[in-house]
Amino acid sequence: MSTVPVTPRHARQPSASVHVATPASRVPSGSMVHASPHYQTTRRHSLYGTEDRVVIDPGSRIWKVGFSGEGRPRDVFLVDSLWGLSRAAEIADREEEDRLLEIYVRAQLRSVFHDILLTDPKSRKVILVEHPLLPVYVKDTFARVLFGNMQVPSISFAPSHLLSLLSVGRITGLVLDCGNLESTALPIFSARPLFPQLRTTPLAGARLTAHLRALLLLFGTYLPPPTSLSGSASIPAATRSTRVPQEVLTDAVIEDIKTRCCFVGDPLDASADMQILGTPSEDPMDLDLPPSERAPSESDFSRVSHDLDSTAASSGFSVVSRSQVGLARNESHLEALANMYKRHSTATDLQLKVTPPATQQTGTGLGTLVIPGWVRERGAEVLFEGGDIDETSVAETILDSLLKVPVDLRRTLACSILITGGTAMLPGFIQRLHSELLRAIASSASSAGRPPMRPDRPRPPAYDRYAVLRPLVPHLAVLNNPSPPPPTGTRGNAQTGKAPAFAPATMPWVGGSLAGSLKTGGVELSREKWDEAAEEERQSAREDASEDMQRRVIRNVLPDWTRMPLPSGAPPVTRAPAPVHIPETAAVGA
Amino acid sequence: MAPNVSYHCPCLSDSTVPPPPHHLSSSSSFHPLHELFFCEECDAIRCNTCVSVEVSGYYCPNCLFEVPSASVRAEKNRRVLPYLCARNCFLCPCCRNTLSVVPSDPPETDDGRTLPVSAVGEPPFFLYCNYCRWDSAEVDITFEKPTGLAGTCTAQLQKFEDSAPDSLEFERLKEHFEPFLLRAGATSSLNPTTSAHSHHHVNPVTAAASSALARDIPGVAKYTPAQSTSGRRSKGARDEMPEYKARVDASSSKGAGLGGEPDVEFMRRLETVSEVASLEQRWSSSWAVSLRLSDIKPLRMPLHSRKSKRCPSCRHILIKPEQKAQSVRYKIKLVAANYIPAITVSMPAVAERRATLNGQATASAAEASLIQAGRSYPFHLALTNPLYDPVQVRLQVQRQLPAGAPRGADDEGTEKARRPPFAVTLPNTAFPIAAFAEAWEYEDDEDMLDDDEFGPERGAREKDARKNKTVGVLERRANVTIVGGEVLIGKDARGELKFNMLVSYTYRSDDPLAEDDVKATPSRRNVPEMKTFSFCTIVSLGTIVPREESRSVNVDL
């Protein structure tokens, strides 16, 4: 048989059209793109000069895309949850996970270029906004799709926290990104992220979503649509009301509630409640709601009943005023909690029309979900609850990072705190976080006698955790606090609220756009370099045919702060992507 | 779902073996034949997820107005709203449906008398959403005339856009950074990221960082190279960036639109959810944006692009549309259906039963029970040859393991789990499909059957067919051959009944009738060459009904 490539001849197509096709010369894939005549053509016809780069901020849930040089993204859209905090254990499952991720990322990126930005990827350099904890395999997938499938000329990976700082005209600051999966605090000095000082907590958007769902299941009210037969319009709503069926609380409904109904109230005046509860040293807001990942521990129960007893004794504990029975044992502490939150909320109850569950097709039309005002106002308390060493509050995460930075940088960073991320868009969030920062520094001394969280864990050493930060309080400034507290008179503090009024969620994108138009922005990886690495990888895979090598190898050319020495001869960082944030008491303040 | 066949595109992947059919990733690796392209140069199938796409023009999907690239370019300097229709096309800010221009209601007076109305209706005109009833009068956008809104509404919006606070702030930020970056660029010899071919692409921010770090930075100093000198550290370390003064800062107007006190109060007192604009309506703004639904503006219609598609490997054009918005025709179109056989699948037993069920009003339960576990079903594959040459086809079932079978474990349970839940039998010899020809050539189908093109194979085929009436060639007419296969479903099987099938077809690449080829490759004129092309497909037959359920359904019937 001949090896000459011959093609089956098509039949139905008029042959003329086929021969209009391109000249027969093959352009070698990879490095030759710049030389190809086609490249010149697209360059001439493109809408902008091709020097405008494509800026993509790909979150795990929300993507923002547009062109550099513009003040806002062209489009912002929700994606399916693309990656989480954990991966499949089995190799075969993980391979399938990788395949699915690649398929999804490829579909999204193709749509970004072809349907949203309407531009030719081969002539557009890309700035990819990179969150510091973006898993390397996800980054590898982006690079593989952008270079392999889309053939973009280069990708710059730009740290999201640094880009956010650019969007407020700075290159130094302590940036907290409160996103979906994590809240991440990262100090940056003179455009250089201090990755070893990065601190993170899972208290972020996804946790808030889960928490809201739990609160609504327990404390929301559901009114089924009135049945047309019995003329039930005359039946009072109170008797129609039921617990909220789980099916009603779809992801979309919860998301809608989170973004349109919720806000963050002022700090709870906890001292009054603590007197009532009789547990002055303990934060009574620790929630452990079903369905949460962590099973309630014995100590949670004992604490709950303790709370409940004292509350019932002193304040005439009243059951939530709904015809609801059979609260499980662990729900009773939630009742106490609900009562406390209720006392601290003046928000109105809201009604939301929802699709009834398929199993309850008795009535016609939509059902009604009643969202208690205190859930709207106090749902986000979960993000401000501290004291857990595995899940520090958002404020503690900032302060822990600040504790880690070199002493002489602390004041500079304390007066340039920037809050970004989708969750920071909640009305009231930033000013509340500001108060929590001040409160945490002020109260770390009084909480020295904090009882252990769990009986099986050692009692935390009695130390004044944030003592060394206390002198910084007058200088503390949250740059984008929209409603700053009264000024303290220091130069640093005067910066509070002085950042430009960009939305916290869009700051990384705006910074990316700025970096692109200033012809800067992160380590640029060219397609030539990527292709070379891919070729090497293929070679080594051929030589070593073992099964492990057949698997996708993460390419060494990808810039990755977790395994690359930082520029300027900084020390190599350990590979662990998420630094453990156990308070290192000895080192602090030394 | 009706039985169907989809085709695999390897998408330049190193491995040409498609994922097993039970994997989630399988479905996006297979495509209907009509969506696929064929690159003659590479002799390969291409699909919409691997072709490279180029924009060859823009048009408005609403008014079909062509946007010449010149006028788009003219907008470059202004940087305002390109990609948007500059005529009368607007989208509803609430539901993104197209807005129509409507006149005001005829002015009514309290005594019910209506004033005479002009032909086009009464001004002021406004934009109205027929779907959700939003209208632009709510946000104070109205017009005196129903046409030429480009001169009015667009101008209003344009003015709004030109003075958009985010654009102005953005320009100010650029002015703030530029001189700093120029200075930093001058000292860029320190830049550690400078690479061989990018000496003028130094990253100024990094350069700035490194020049700043070259000074003594307390705590970081020990990491920096020898340039370190003693520093000033009285007020803590500072960078060299001058302070930026925002044009509009976050706390101006008390933080309204950024979650400040006014927003919190608005939320606290909220009476109905619908007063709040949804996230979709607000979030593409990068700036402080009102939470209130009553503040949103109509959106200009985004343009669509006309796309050409090229082979990702050799750059040959696969499809190229005509340059007119109204046209759906293509100048070039290399679709795979012209190169590789079309395959349809049917299950006669199931189809018959479906037909009898159609008379009765039995619902989906009966429909679903058509394929039952523990039985065997014949199925038919009809292959249509698009080529002017006859072809020989060979079919093979791809070996597969069920999902989730853990490796290494070999106790009985997993052994069982590893066994495929069903077995597929296909004709194991090659069979012919006659050439495509114009319709008049098929007056006598018998002639086609007697055509001894593939003589040596024929005896074997007929023996095969005699042996088993279910499996083998069942029918040949014109350029279609129908072969039978059989699937035996295990007792405990459930889920989707689908399998990967490798199709290979051999054709004579040299044909005296093919003048184009003769011209292209005269040397092969008299050498008959056989060429084989293979591709993968997935055959979906339907959903298996587990035994218990099917039994109960049988009783009902």
Ligand SMILES: [Zn+2]
């Ligand atoms: Zn493909």
Ligand SMILES: [Zn+2]
């Ligand atoms: Zn239009």
Ligand SMILES: [Zn+2]
């Ligand atoms: Zn509408």
Ligand SMILES: [Zn+2]
């Ligand atoms: Zn090709």
